[in-house]
Amino acid sequence: MSTTTTSDSRPSREKAPAGERVADWADGRLGIYSLAKSNMRKIFPDHWSFMLGEVCLYSFIIIILTGVYLTLFFHPSMNEVQYSGSYVPLQGQLMSEAFNSTMHISFDVRGGLLIRQIHHWAALIFLAGMFVHMMRVFFTGAFRKPREVNWVFGFLLFVLGMFTGFTGYSLPDDLLSGTGVRFMEGAILSVPIVGTYLSFFLFGGEFPGGDFVARFYSVHVLLLPGIMLGLVVGHLILVFYHKHTQFAGPGKTNNNVVGMPLLPVYMAKAGGFFFLVFGVIAAIAAIASINPIWAMGPYRPDQVSTGAQPDWYMGFSEGLIRVMPGWEINLWGHTLVLGVFIPLVIFPLVLVAIAVYPFIESWVTGDKREHHILDRPRNVPTRTAFGAAWISWYFVLLVGGGNDIWATHFHLAINSITWFVRIAFFVVPVLTFLATKRICLGLQRRDRDKVLHGRESGIIKRLPHGEFIEVHEPLSQDSLHTLTAHEQYKPVEIGPTVDENGVERKVSGTQKLRAKMSKGYYGEEGQIPKPTVEEYKEITSGHGHH
Amino acid sequence: MKKLSARRRHPLAAVVVLLLALAATGGLYAAFAPAGKAQADETAQSLGITEGKKLYSVGCASCHGTGGQGSSDGPSLVGVGAAAVDFQVGTGRMPAQQPGAQIPRKKVIYTQAEIDQLAAYIASLGAGPAIPTKNQVSPGGADIAKGGELFRTNCAQCHNFTGKGGALTHGKFAPSLEGVDPKHIYEAMQTGPQNMPSFPDTTLSEKNKQDIIAYLDAVNGDETESPGGLELGGLGPVSEGLFGWVFGLGTLVAVAVWVAARTAKAKKS
C-alpha cells in the first residue's frame, strides 16, 4: 500500500524498481503484462454461495499437500510384518506393511496423526463441498450456455474425487477398508462374462493377493489426482474466461459483471479464504478423530465388524447394494448375478441423471443465447423440482447405506428400513418433485403479489366505515426490477399438423416429446406469469390519483 | 397458561422445548442406566437355595414355571446354571418388563445377595456354568493384543470393532459393551444370553475370555484414549460423514458468508 516510495519525477535514465525489473524480465519471456491486463483487475461478484467452489479448490490443495507428506512415511506393500510400535493392543499382531506404516504415522511420527486426519477430513469436506457447489450451480442455472463444458468438468471432478477417496480409504489395509475392497471384488465378479477375469487382473490373482495396495497406491497418488489436477486447471481457466455469473439486481445485466476487483480485494479475500479453510480443517483434525485404524485392526478376510460402511460419498452406492433383492439367474452353466450387477449399473446412472440434465433443459428450451444472470430457484420450478427430487433420491439411498446405524440409533428393525428404502426409492423422488414444484409456484405468486400490491407493512389501519386493512408499502424500483428481471419462456408449440392444403406435416416423436416437456416446464402448470408493466400501472393508478 | 401460550411463538420457544425434551430424554436414560455395582454379601450365601426358591416363586415363576421347567412365556431354566442367572438378573434384563424383539438391559432390582440366592436355586435344578470368580475374570496378566484378535474373530461382527454394539435382524441388536461389568461379559460368553451364541470354555478357553475382557478394557474402558480426538461414537464412516457435513462444511459455509458479506455501512443519522 504505502510502499510505493519512488517519486513521480523519476528521471527516465534511472533504474526501475527491482519488482518492475523482474516483471519486465518475465514479460519479455512470458508476456505477463498482456495476461495481467485483463486479469489483474478482474471483477468478481460477492455472494457466499460463489465461494463453495473455493472450498473445494482449497481442500483439494490441502489434500495434495498433506498427501505428499504422508507418502514420505507410507509403505504401499502387503508384505506381512509383526507390529512392534507403541500402540499396545496391537503389539505382536501380524499385519501388512501398509497397515504397519500407517500405525507408524499415527503413533510414532510426531504430527503424523494430525496430517493423516487433516488429509482424511479434507477429503470428506472436499467431496461434500463439491456436492453443494454442484447443487448451487444446478439450482441457479449457472450451467447454461456458455458453461455446459465447465459443468461437465466439475461433474468429472466429483466422480473422480469419489474414486480417489475410495482408493485412499483402502490403502491402510485395515479391517474396515479391507471389507470395502472385498465388496468391490464381489461387485466386479458379478460383471457378466469378463467379471472373473477383471477381478483376477485387478488383484493379481485371487482376493486379496499381495498386489492391490501397491496398485491402488499409484492410482490414488498419481493417476487420479493427475487427471483431477488437469481438470481443476481447466475448470478455473473457464471460470476466468467466462467471467462469473451474478444474481439479478439493479445495475446487473447479462452483459456486465458487477463486483470487486481481483487486485486487491479478491486477492485478499480468496487468498485469505484458503487460510480460513485450512485453519478450520486443521482445527477439526485436532478435535475429532477420523478412521482410527488402530481400533479396527489389520485386515483379515475372515474377520469383520458390524457397521461396515464406506465413506459418505460412496454411501449411496452402499444403499443401492443393500436394498437390492437377491436376484440370481443360472442358465446354461452360467450365473447372472443381478442382485449385485443391477446396483453396479444403477450406481453410475444416479450420477449421470444429474450430469445430463443441463443438456436436456437446453434441448427443451431451444435457447441458444448466453446466460450470465442466475435464476432464482423458484423462477424455474421444474428444474428446481427435478434437482430436489434427485437430492431426495440420493438421500434415500444414503439412509439405505447406513440402515444398520439407523436401526440401532432409532430403535428400528433393519428389515423395515430396508423395505422403506425399497419403496421410497421409487416414491420419494416423485413426491419431492410435486411438492417442490408447488412450493416454487407459491413463491412465484407471492413475488407477483409483492410487486403488484407492495410489501405487507404489518400496520393495521381502521377505515372510517370500520373495515380493517393492512397497509402495503410499495416496493422500491430496485426491488421491482429484481423481482421482475427473470425471463419466462413460452411453451413450444408443434403447430397445426395439417397445412391449409390439407397435406399432413410429419411430426416426429421427439418433437412431440419436446413440445410436451416444454408445456410441463413453461405451460400454465409450470410457471406463474410475472406481472407486466400494464398490470402494475393499472393497479397503482387505481390506488393513487384518479 | 395464557402467558405460556403467548410465548410459544417466541423465536426461542423451539429452543426451550428442544432443551426440555433433551433433558427429559436424558433423565429417562439416566433412570434406565445400569445401577452401580451391588456389593456381594458373603454372608447371604449361607441362606442358600431356600431363600432363592422364595425369591424365584415371587419374581420368576409366573413365566418360567414353578419348578423352572419353563412355560409358553419363558424358557426352561433347568441346566442354564448360576452364571446365566447372575448375568440376566445382574444386568437387569430379568425380570423382563414387556415382550419385544429383545429384552434390554435396565435397572437392577435385586441386590447381589438376592441374585446369588436365585442363582443357587437355579443351579440346584440342573448343572450349568457357575458364576465366575473375581480371579477368573480379572484382566491382570492377560494378552490384550491376542484378545483383540479374538474379539475381531468372534465378537466384532455383532458388537463392532471396539464393542459399541450393532444391529441384528428384526429390531434385535447386539448391545454396547461400554461400562459392562467384566463378570457379566464373561458370563455372556459362557452362557449365550438371548440370541447371542455361547462361547463355552471348550471352544473359547478361560484364558481366551480373559484376553478378550482385557482388550475391551483397553479399547472401551473409562480411561481409553482416543488419540485423534472426539471418538464420534466409534461407529465409523457414518458418524464421520455426518460430522464432516455439519461441522466441517457447516463451519466453512458460515465463514464464506462472513467473507462475502457486505461491510456495514455508515448510517447517516
Added chain:
Amino acid sequence: MSSQDIPEENVPAERASDDHGHGHAPVVVADEQNPFADPGLPPHEHRIQDIDERAAKRSERLVAMLFVLSMVATVGFIASYVAIPNDKSIFVFPLGHISAMNFSLGMCLGVALFSIGAGAVHWARTLMSDVEIADERHPIEAEPAVKAKVLADFKQGAKESALGRRKLIRNTMFGALALFPLSGVMLLRDLGPLPGTKLRHTLWSKGKLLVNMNTNEPLRPSDVAVGSLTFVKPEGLEEHDEDFQKEIAKAALMIIRLQPEDIKDKQELEWSYQGIVAYSKICTHVGCPISLYEQQTHHALCPCHQSTFDLSDGARVIFGPAGHALPQLQIGVNAEGYLEALSDFQEPVGPAFWERG
C-alpha cells in the same frame, strides 16, 4: 437437430427496456414508462472506516493483531512439537482422553492459519475500497469474420495435406493409429493369472481336521455345545503362512450345533454330524465374513449388506441381497474322534460369478 426449428417467439425477447444500457454503467433512469426498468447501480455508500479515521485505525490494529496471533500460534506449534512427548495423553472436556500432541499441534496450526485468513479478509472488508465496479462481458462466440478466416485456413490446410484425396494414406494411417493401442492392452495381460477353476476349490479336502481359530486345536464334537458358535480353519493353515489371507478368504468356516430335530433341510442333516453343521463364513453376496448368528432363531446376518440366512434350513436366504444359500461343508469324525471334513465344498464359496453356473 430438432432444436433448430424452435420458433423465435418462444425464446423471450431480450429485455426490451433495460437493454439500452449495456456497458458498465447501465444508466436507465427510473422512468414513467417502465417502473420495472433497471435503475442502475445504487450509489456507493461509505463505511465507517471510510469516513472515520479512528475506526480505520481500529481495523488496522485488529488486522495486525490477527497476524501477530498467527505468529504466536506458529511458535506454539513449534514449542508443542519439541516439548510434548508423542505418547502423552490428556483429558480435554468434552473430547475425552486424547493425544496431547495431536490436539496442540492441530489447534496451533488451525489458529495460525485461520488468523492469517481472518486478518486478510478483515483488511479487505474494512480497509480496501468497496466501490462496486461493473465489467463488460463480451460474447464467447467469435465474430463472423474470425470464424470465416479460421474455416478458410482449415480448408486450405486440409487441401494442402491432400488427406481427402489420397484415401490410401488416410485409411492406412487410421488403421495404424487404431491398432497400436493394442500393444498397451496386451501388456496388461500379466496383471494376474487366469481364473481357471481357482474359485471352485478351497483348502478343505477329505480328512482335513477342523481347527478351532481361538485355540488352534482340532475340535471334538463334544466341544461344540448347542447354541454355541465356533470359527474354524483347515488343519495346516497358519496365520504366518505366505498365502494365509488368500486361503482363509475362501476356507473360513463357522460351526454351530443344532438339535438334530430342528434341522429342516434333509441334505443339511445328512452333511452334519450329531447336529453339528459347518457353513462357509463367506457371504454369497459379495464375500463379507457373515457370522452374526442368532442362536434362538438360527439366523445368520451379514454385517455388510444384511443378507440373512436360515442355518437350520440349508442356510437359504430369507432376507437381503444375497442370491443363493451358504455352501455347507460335509463333516464327520475321524478315528481319533476329531471333527474332519469329508470333502471340499461341493460348490464355489463366496460371491457368485459368471462361470459359477
